Amino acid sequence: MSAPDSGSKGQDLTLGVDIDSLADGQPVAGHVGDEAVLLARRGNEFFAIGATCSHYGGPLAEGLIVGDTVRCPWHHACFSLRTGEALHAPAINPVDCWATEVRGGKVFVAGKVVAAPKKRASVGADSPGKIVIVGGGAAGFAAAEMLRRQAFKGGITMLSDDDAPPVDRPNLSKDYLAGTAPEEWIPMRGDDFYAAEHIDLRLKTSVAGIDVAARKVVLADGSGVAYDRLLLATGAEPIRLPLPGMDLPHVFTLRTLADCRAIITRASSAKKAVVMGASFIGLEVAASLRARKIEVHVVAPEKIPMERVLGAQMGAFVRKLHEEHGVIFHLEDSAVAVDARAVMLKGGGRIEADLVVAGVGVRPRLALAEKSGLAIDRGVKVNELLETGAPGIFAAGDIARWPDPHSGMPIRVEHWVVAQRQGQTAALNMLGARVKFDAVPFFWSQHYDVPINYVGHAESWDEIAIDGDIASRDCVLRYRSKGKTLAVASIYRDAASLAAEAGMEAS
Ligand SMILES: Cc1cc2nc3c(=O)[nH]c(=O)nc-3n(C[C@H](O)[C@H](O)[C@H](O)COP(=O)(O)OP(=O)(O)OC[C@H]3O[C@@H](n4cnc5c(N)ncnc54)[C@H](O)[C@@H]3O)c2cc1C
Ligand code: FES
DSSP states (O other), rough: OOOOOOOSSSEEGGEEEEGGGGGGGGGEEEEEEEEEEEEEEEEEEEEEEBBOOTTTOOBGGGGGTTTTTTEOTTTTTTEEETTTTTEEETTOOOOOEEEEETTTEEEEEEEEOOOOOOOOSOOOOOOOOOEEEESSSHHHHHHHHHHHHTOOOOOEEOOOOOSSBBBBBBGGGGGHHTTTTGGGBBBBTTTHHHHHHHHHOOOSEEEEEEEEETTEEEESSSOEEEEEEEOOOOOOEEEOOTTTTTTSSSEEOOOOHHHHHHHHHHTTTTTTEEEEEEHHHHHHHHHHHHHHEEEEEEEEESTTTTTHHHHHHHHHHHHHHHHHOEEEEEEEEEEEEEEEEEEEEETTTTTEOSSSEEOOOOOEHHHHHHHHTOOOOSSSOOOOTSSSTTTTEEEEEGEEEEEEEEEEEEEOOOOOOHHHHHHHHHHHHTTTTOOOOOOOEEEEEEEEEEEEEEEEOOSOSEEEEEEEEETEEEEEEEEEEEEEEEEEESSSSSSHHHHHHHHOOOO
């Protein structure tokens, strides 16, 4: 990830571009003054929007145009070419939009225009009066933001047992933990956003139950909050291993901003760290601690890191990448105890450590839904509109198991972008839009300077077709079952990743 690039590349679009040189659906990078602008043609229409993605600054002119939208090559946010609106997460903020004029066989980019976001839900007299969101994470925040973007004027109450407002959680194991992301990147919005948008954000507020018949949630202090529509977005919590010493002050898990800050405080004086777990969060933490010059040992039971999700070859590459950065692996082994100075291993080893981070997986926070009698199937069961069996109660994010039209199975995933997009879809459906959630799952993971992008969902496969070379960090891996591509992982092949996503959507 890098800071947004405001550099102006390409031609000055105010001077005009020959129409004949513009291929339909092929964006062109240019600039207006010192602002990077993308010019795109769709049939006889011409569009100009900001070329720098509002998520982490990805170059939109290198993205994929689908209909009247453009998708960011880095993490697949989707922007309207007509208005600049960020239609699909992970970008939430719009990019600027310019008027275009056709004269004498050329298209000129003229002044900036303020274009209203697309209305996908009709907010009318029959709209709910009060919407309650349980959870201040990816799905909860995206839902609240979308409700206001759709001009919903009713009450929004967001209840979160966290002590921080919604944050950019993926950053907590990456740049922020590494010490390379500034503090202001972390909140999804400044504190004033919630008051300005009349979102009643109540932090450190735990929801203990739902009175489905009376349509109210019951807080831990016994008080009630009434709703017309309810969104459950309670996310997941780290699994805590029941080992001796896991409650010592130098042993951490990572989910919240407070967890991350506590690790950073400890890391400022730590010399040797043990990371338990070699999947995404564990290895991202390992990379971030290496950036802080801490000796890092990774302990995990598997033979090859990430093999279950990415396959043996990509897993072996990830291991080598970390080893090149000095990480020491203790695979096919596990921790059995921790004391003030070391971690003891099942295989008899002992690793000195003054910092221990357990990244051994998460468990969806289902207790509230379970207690309230909602249908559970290794997650909260929802239909294609993300509504549970109880009318008016929706669920989104890490807790939701939804009927995925692409795999043909009910699936539950723990991906940031999926949680945000489900929050956005649930918001529209709480307003009565009846939009099916049919996004192809997407996640990314970052290890040093190597991003891994993944689209689709493959719990198992019978073949991995590799295009390019994994070791050269230039590859596309297609996970296939009976000839059908279920998922695609890639390194520095953003165009192929976007094309795979669009292909899966269309099939
Ligand atoms: C360190 C880290 C790095 C990650 N990196 C990536 C990545 O690179 N790519 C990727 O795709 N995914 C990543 N993820 C996963 C991603 O963050 C999650 O999939 C996403 O946050 C899920 O969103 P959610 O809204 O379902 O839950 P969360 O974001 O966890 O939010 C849940 C919210 O519910 C609140 N809550 C729970 N129960 C209650 C209750 N009873 N009462 C009140 N409030 C309650 C919590 O306090 C929290 O505010 C990462 C996760 C972590 C922890
Ligand atoms: S930088 Fe564009 S989606 Fe992340």
